Amino acid sequence: MIALIKRAYLFIIIGAALWGTIGWFVKNLYHFGFTPMEVVSLRAFSAAFILLGYMLVAARETLKLKHIFDIRYFIGTGIFSIIFFNFCMFTTIELASIPFATALLYTGPAFVTIMSVFFFREKMNRYKLIALFFTFIGVCFVVGLIPIQLHTIQYTSLIYGIGSGFGYALYSIISKFTLKKYTSLTITTYTFVVAAITLLPFFPFKEKLHLLIEPAVLFYSIGLGLLPTAFAYILYTYGLHQAEASKASILTTIEPVVATLIGIFIFHDPFSLLQTVGMASIIVPLY
Numbered sequence: 668m669i670a671l672i673k674r675a676y677l678f679i680i681i682g683a684a685l686w687g688t689i690g691w692f693v694k695n696l697y698h699f700g701f702t703p704m705e706v707v708s709l710r711a712f713s714a715a716f717i718l719l720g721y722m723l724v725a726a727r728e729t730l731k732l733k734h735i736f737d738i739r740y741f742i743g744t745g746i747f748s749i750i751f752f753n754f755c756m757f758t759t760i761e762l763a764s765i766p767f768a769t770a771l772l773y774t775g776p777a778f779v780t781i782m783s784v785f786f787f788r789e790k791m792n793r794y795k796l797i798a799l800f801f802t803f804i805g806v807c808f809v810v811g812l813i814p815i816q817l818h819t820i821q822y823t824s825l826i827y828g829i830g831s832g833f834g835y836a837l838y839s840i841i842s843k844f845t846l847k848k849y850t851s852l853t854i855t856t857y858t859f860v861v862a863a864i865t866l867l868p869f870f871p872f873k874e875k876l877h878l879l880i881e882p883a884v885l886f887y888s889i890g891l892g893l894l895p896t897a898f899a900y901i902l903y904t905y906g907l908h909q910a911e912a913s914k915a916s917i918l919t920t921i922e923p924v925v926a927t928l929i930g931i932f933i934f935h936d937p938f939s940l941l942q943t944v945g946m947a948s949i950i951v952p953l954y
Contacts, residue, residue: 687925713892808945
């Protein structure tokens with residue numbers, strides 16, 4: 668049992684680390700003129716295409732819903748989590764800054780921990796509270812939010828930022844329920860199929876069609892849908908099956924560490940002592 672839990676933690680960490688690579692794909696797609704929400708759409712489209720294609724060929728039986736009303740689970744993960752938290756996050760970026768939005772996105776583990784007490788009867792212990800404190804402070808250091816000028820914060824951006832954290836948390840909570848009936852692969856597939864269908868009417872195909880046939884755009888779009896989306900969510904959801912939702916959400920804070928390292932070594936972003944302290948604060952609770 669302990670070995671299974673440790674393996675689940677490993678899957679969760681790998682999945683979250685893959686989420687951290689998203690910046691490389693996103694920044695390259697921005698160079699072609701795509702807006703943030705258009706990139707979210709491309710992510711959903713490519714992930715849905717890859718996952719659905721694989722399922723139809725290799726695991727068609729697992730696509731069958733046990734009950735038609737089970738689609739509500741995937742509406743929850745696809746719309747109320749994936750689309751909602753991305754919308755809130757990008758709105759926060761627009762109103763405030765990327766560091767501010769990233770830090771508030773990682774209020775998600777706190778929401779998961781609180782909701783898990785009520786929904787799954789998970790215990791709220793001292794370790795979880797300490798881990799939450801260190802990971803949140805660590806994220807603030809890593810993304811450069813600390814030190815911060817409090818008088819510059821807009822209440823609207825604060826509301827949207829906390830909304831992104833809540834939407835982010837909903838994936839773990841809803842998926843935990845859904846794993847009682849479906850595999851991680853099925854959940855991930857339906858999540859992004861629902862998200863893609865929902866976003867389809869809002870994507871400007873007429874204006875951006877010429878870009879979608881560019882080999883480089885196809886490469887970055889498919890890569891975005893495969894590694895930090897389809898593969899990452901399958902691994903995370905699989906690990907979630909064996910782990911407590913609250914513990915899993917805390918482990919996902921490895922994502923900004925990976926994202927920061929990619930920024931440093933690939934995009935040559937500046938790096939400070941505070942970011943080193945922040946990384947240590949995030950990594951230590953993982954052990």
